[in-house]
Amino acid sequence: MKNLTITVAITTFNRKNFLKEAINSILQQSYQNFYVLIGNDYTNDKLNFKNLDIPIDDRILFFNHTKSLGEFSNMNFLLDKCKTDLFTWLADDDLMHKDFLSLMIKNIENNPSIVASYSSYSQGIKFDSNRLINLKENTTKFNFDSFIKKYTNNEIKLIGCYGIIKTSILKKIGGHPKLGNSFGPYSDSLLPILVVSEGEILWQDNKLVFLRTHENSISVKSIDLNAYTSAEKDFLDKIQELMKLKNIEKSFRDYIFYKLIIWFSHNSSNVLKRNNKINYMKKIKIFFFMKFINDIKYISFKFKLIYTIKILYLAYCMYK
Numbered sequence: 001m002k003n004l005t006i007t008v009a010i011t012t013f014n015r016k017n018f019l020k021e022a023i024n025s026i027l028q029q030s031y032q033n034f035y036v037l038i039g040n041d042y043t044n045d046k047l048n049f050k051n052l053d054i055p056i057d058d059r060i061l062f063f064n065h066t067k068s069l070g071e072f073s074n075m076n077f078l079l080d081k082c083k084t085d086l087f088t089w090l091a092d093d094d095l096m097h098k099d100f101l102s103l104m105i106k107n108i109e110n111n112p113s114i115v116a117s118y119s120s121y122s123q124g125i126k127f128d129s130n131r132l133i134n135l136k137e138n139t140t141k142f143n144f145d146s147f148i149k150k151y152t153n154n155e156i157k158l159i160g161c162y163g164i165i166k167t168s169i170l171k172k173i174g175g176h177p178k179l180g181n182s183f184g185p186y187s188d189s190l191l192p193i194l195v196v197s198e199g200e201i202l203w204q205d206n207k208l209v210f211l212r213t214h215e216n217s218i219s220v221k222s223i224d225l226n227a228y229t230s231a232e233k234d235f236l237d238k239i240q241e242l243m244k245l246k247n248i249e250k251s252f253r254d255y256i257f258y259k260l261i262i263w264f265s266h267n268s269s270n271v272l273k274r275n276n277k278i279n280y281m282k283k284i285k286i287f288f289f290m291k292f293i294n295d296i297k298y299i300s301f302k303f304k305l306i307y308t309i310k311i312l313y314l315a316y317c318m319y320k
Helices: 016-027 073-080 100-110 144-152 167-172 187-195 225-245 252-272 279-297 301-319
Strands: 005-010 034-040 060-064 086-091 116-124 139-140 165-167 200-213
Touching: 005 016, 005 073, 005 100, 016 034, 016 086, 016 301, 034 073, 060 073, 073 086, 073 167, 100 116, 100 165, 100 200, 116 187, 139 144, 144 187, 144 252, 165 167, 165 200, 187 200, 187 225, 225 279, 252 279, 252 301, 279 301
Parallel strands: 005 034, 005 086, 034 060, 116 200
Antiparallel strands: 086 165, 116 165, 139 200
16 A cells, blocks of 8 residues: 555636646645646636646646536546546645645555545635644544534534545545536535445544635625525435435434534525525525425424524524
């Protein structure tokens, strides 16, 4: 398992300055046994070493698509091109800490039976990809049950596609999922659950990847509630399927569904809250008809009351 090679796949669309920073965060890694595949979905401009102003490197390969594939098809296109044992994605506006690959791959070298290694992340505008404060050496191993419980309870923070994952596992689960009928919210949240359903994973509470949040981030500006509710349904259906396959006991299933629906409800209320085109009363009507009525059927009897109180509180928060 020593000297493992990893493929880092970058999806990009017309953001050269961000892309250059993302590539440089990979080139500056302390672990140098990697390939970089870049899927350019912006068909009006071909990318190359010269126009990105980066040094020519045999480990970097550009795919300038002649037809736009869309984010998830682009991600899975790059996965299909991967010929290494390990794989991870990176968006063109995000970054890696210089020791991300080294620490994550070390976890896999020391635990060859695991299927993936993840870290926590930092989120914001500015990030020093060379500085790491208070490195925690301990890692935690999770199976499906232990992971989904802590993950849905927000005790584990990670970005689903930014783990170091065995390529064979990703291809077995069909690559990166796309949920719903629009831009695919929660798709990345489902991915690590699909991965851990195939074997144990390791997680390290160090902020080794950086999620750059800016004004053009869909998660910041979207007011498309239907995108979220359609993705929620796909997510819950998949979780239900996995739990049946694994014969998870009913009380545990009920708890997980309750936690997921509370999580989804928070996000839906925020989507409605930032929509200035409709008034408060209409938001309440939409919230109850699109969320409460659809969700209540997933909630077991013992969680119905507390869920109803939570929904009323979230509805009130939309007014504030």
